[in-house]
Amino acid sequence: MFRRALTVAAMALIALPAAAQTYPNRPITIVVPFAAGGPTDTVTRLVAEAMSRDMGQSVVVENVGGAGGTLGAARVAMARPDGYTLLLHHIGMATTPTLYRRLPYDAVNGFETIGMVTEVPMTIIASPRFPAATLAEAIAVIRRDGDKINLANAGIGAASHLCGLLFQTALGVQMTTVPYRGTAPAISDLIGGTVDLLCDQTTNTTEQIRGNTVKAFAVTTPQRLPSLPDIPTASEAGLPGFEVTVWHGLYAPRGTPRPVIDRLSQSLQTALRDERLIARFADLGTAPVTQAQATPDAHRAFWQADIAKWRPIIQAAGAYAD
Known part of the structure; x- marks a missing residue:
């Protein structure tokens, strides 16, 4: 039995492509x-x-x-x-x-x-000029003004585009979507007040949030983040179940x-x-x-x-x- 098991194992090894047996060699x-x-x-x-x-x-x-x-x-x-x-x-x-x-x-x-x-994790952030201090206040403004609100993203298919779609679906409101060619110009225009809102990854937004160059309304996780402990979750802030x-x-x-x-x-x-x-x-x-x-x-x-x-x-x- 033992000899047969060894034979089967040896045959399996021989059957592997040579490249797989020596991988990686470059x-x-x-x-x-x-x-x-x-x-x-x-x-x-x-x-x-x-x-x-x-x-x-x-x-x-x-x-x-x-x-x-x-x-x-x-x-x-x-x-x-x-x-x-x-x-x-x-x-x-x-x-x-x-x-x-x-x-x-x-x-x-x-x-x-x-x-x-x-x-x-994602974060929902806004221009310093946006007329809301919390997510609940922001939702009220969005529902009132609808497509007058500009929602930025880093381009079709970008994480910010997808989060923006989910955000609008959760609110049942269509905003005016403003696609950019990358995150950097989107955040730059958000800080400058050209656009109103952005939902993007912490890898893109943590520095701006800590520097107080944007308004941070919520994180999109079930619990608060150790890296941003003062930012409430979307559920805490007025959008129950919004997690992405x-x-x-x-x-x-x-x-x-x-x-x-x-x-x-x-x-x-x-x-x-x-x-x-x-x-x-x-x-x-x-x-x-x-x-x-x-x-x-x-x-x-x-x-x-x-x-x-x-x-x-x-x-x-x-x-x-x-």
Whole structure:
């Protein structure tokens, strides 16, 4: 029996592709489908640094921005499935299948999941000139003035765009949406009073909130954040049940060998236990997911559930991007 078990194990090892048996033996690239300096880029660079220490190979970050993250995603979906070209993307992976009617890749079946990375809280903030001091007061103004209120976002498919859709759905009010080409100009115009409101990640807004250059109405988590302890949750502030986070996950092209996926997932889990990564995540107002979430199966289940969650919201809003 023991000899037979050894024989089966040896045959299984021989059956693996040679590349999987020696993986990794050269640098790995993680594609970020957004410009350098943004929150997804920051998260990716921290993960890449920690994974490179575990893998014994360089893990390089490549920014391929444009088209709401779909250009970078396409780059990975069409790459050789050998574990050397990966994608780190946010919640946009759950909304792209509904937002975009025509894509050069399969937005659902074109990837292997490796594991989730983090769930970044969102914040509802306003211009210093906005005539409200609390979320409850802001909701009253929004319901009174409707499309006279300008709601900024960082572009179609951006986390701020999605949070804005959910915010309007929760209130049952349509505001005037003002898309920008990135978060920085949106926040700049918010501070200057050109636009009124923005719902964006703590990785983008914590500095402005702490510096009192914007009004902070709420965080979109069930509990208050240690990094922003004075900011109430949306439920506390007058919008019960309004919860949304921007989760990030790591992907490989479809067809990547399972042993390679498992090695990458193992490395990701190790990276998420790295003390330096945990400390930097805390500075950004977030934290790594649990080890159980940083697995291929848990990641895929969460991703598929989120696709189903966002589909009716996007369809009801008619928010499509051709």
